[in-house]
Amino acid sequence: xxxxxQTEMENLLTKAxxxxxxxxxxxxxxxxxxxxxxxxGESHFSIVIESDAFTGKGRLDRQRMxxxxxxxxxxxxxxxxxxxxxxxxxVD
Numbered sequence: 001x002x003x004x005x006q007t008e009m010e011n012l013l014t015k016a017x018x019x020x021x022x023x024x025x026x027x028x029x030x031x032x033x034x035x036x037x038x039x040x041g042e043s044h045f046s047i048v049i050e051s052d053a054f055t056g057k058g059r060l061d062r063q064r065m066x067x068x069x070x071x072x073x074x075x076x077x078x079x080x081x082x083x084x085x086x087x088x089x090x091v092d
Contacts, residue, residue: 004042005042005045005073005077005078006024006026006042006045008073009024009045009047009070009073010022010024012069012070012071012073013047013049013066013069013070015069016053016065016069017049017051017053017054017065017069018051018052018053019049019050019051020050020051020052020088021048021049021050022047022048022049022050023046023047023048023049024045024046024047025045025046025047025048026042026044026045027044027045027046027080027082028042028043028044028045042077042078043078043079043080044078044079044080044081045078045080045081045082046081046082046083046084047066047081047082047083047084047085048084049066049083049084049085049086050085050086050087050088050090051085051087051088052087052088053065054085054086054087055087055088056087057087059085062083062085063083063085065085066083066085
C-alpha cells in the first residue's frame with residue numbers, strides 16, 4: 001500500500017471494525033532520538049478506537065484483534081503502538 005503508515009492504519013482499522021470513533025495519532029516527533037526512532041517520522045503511534053466489535057471483549061483480546069487487523073505494521077514497521085479500544089458506551 002502506498003501513502004503514510006498512519007493512513008494505512010486508518011484504512012485497515014476502518015475496514016476491520018467499522019468504528020464509531022477512530023483516532024490514529026502520529027507521536028513520532030515526541031520520540032525523536034529515542035529508542036526505536038528510525039528517522040522515518042513514522043515510528044510511534046497512538047490509536048483510540050470505539051467499535052461494536054469490542055463489546056464483551058477484554059482489553060487483551062481487543063489489542064490482539066487490532067494487531068491482527070494491522071498485519072505487519074506493529075512491531076515490524078512501527079516501533080511503538082499505544083492502543084485504547086472501547087465498545088460503545090464505555091468510558092476510559
